[in-house]
Amino acid sequence: MSELDEQAIEILQKNDRGGYTVPTAKLYPYQWNWDSAFVALGFLTFDRDRAWREVELLLEGQWQNGMVPSIIFRRNDPDYFPGPAVWRTQTNSEVIPPIASTGISQPPVLASIVLKMVSSGNDQDLQRADTVFADILKWHRWYQTERLSPVSGCVATVHPWETGRDNCPDWELGLDTMQVDPELEPYVRQDIKHADPEQRPSKLQYDKYISMVKYGREQGWNQKTITTDGPFVMADPGIHFILLRANRDLLEIARLLGKAEAIIEIQRFIDHAVEATEYFWNDKLGAFTARNILNGEYSNGVSSASALCFYADVGSELQRDRTLQNLTRISKQVQYMLPSWDPDGTNFDPQRYWCGPVWPQMNYILSSGLEEQGHYALAARVRQDLSRLIEKSGFRECFNPLNGDGCIGTDFSWTAAIWLAWASPSTQEMAA
């Protein structure tokens, strides 16, 4: 075990709050949805029971309608904004989350992580998967019943934070077609106290983010209304591909558990998503990109989510070829793959949040997809680049793709987890 492996374990232990892990102290002091899923993979390398606890505690926050929220506020931390008093999800009698939480979800990578936990384990792991299976299926069903946009035929997202790629230039399309709520109460941001404002979203963006929360609150977090009438309704290739892959993986778990009815239901989700993929195809750019469902407009850049078509195993040969051409073009412009936003796109910024930096969890899933589809050289580059970044700059939240500097949070849980599970040379040797 290397020194970095030891450091990664220490970070996970330090960020452990008793069965769930915070992404990093101070900046993100709660349990985040997709962070926890990736974190479980890290724990899996040295404490399987603890890995399952992470998954189980995440599902404790699941709403009755099936949604698993993006953040679970187990205890109030005044140092974080917007906290439970702003989301106010527990005041509505129809939904009442079991634990205070946000009113939106996050990329549903959990089923894919659970399949990894099962396939690397034994009967006990399969039994534990059985206890969470119904909840995960319920979450996936929620996308079909509450979040399907009748206009686009695909799952819609109603807040940039739900995509996990919070301030990617993709979302400018949707932000441009909405107004800041004129009655927005004054608020104090906490994120810029803990991180460099230059690397965080702007004031106007933030006003719009909080206006969307106000709107959701006023609708009593009725997800159908928010999806059909809300101020921000977009299609995200990230959520689409991750959910499609998660359904394929959930189907595999259903087979292992012999769940006949679920198999039929999940297969329907998959067929539907494969068909809906066309909505994302941006022929001008030669990639699957985000779209504003409210006016059909396409995004003007390739993002790291565009590359997830391989992970979802979807798209025609031509669409995949053109996506690969884009990735090859981008690979020549950066030292480290894959930037979250196209260096040729407007608003590329190598240090600002999702406008350029490389994100560890994205490298992991997109490289896995490329490898599964036989694009070995590119897959290896994406993996090696993440190892080099962590070796150079430590366990940061994300990294500058041009010079490898670490950005935003430090001692970051998913970076440590992805290191242990996938990027560390010791793990790569074991897998070889």
Ligand code: GLC
């Ligand atoms: C940021 C990221 C989001 C992540 C969260 C906690 O908001 O954009 O993807 O889940 O931090 O790490």
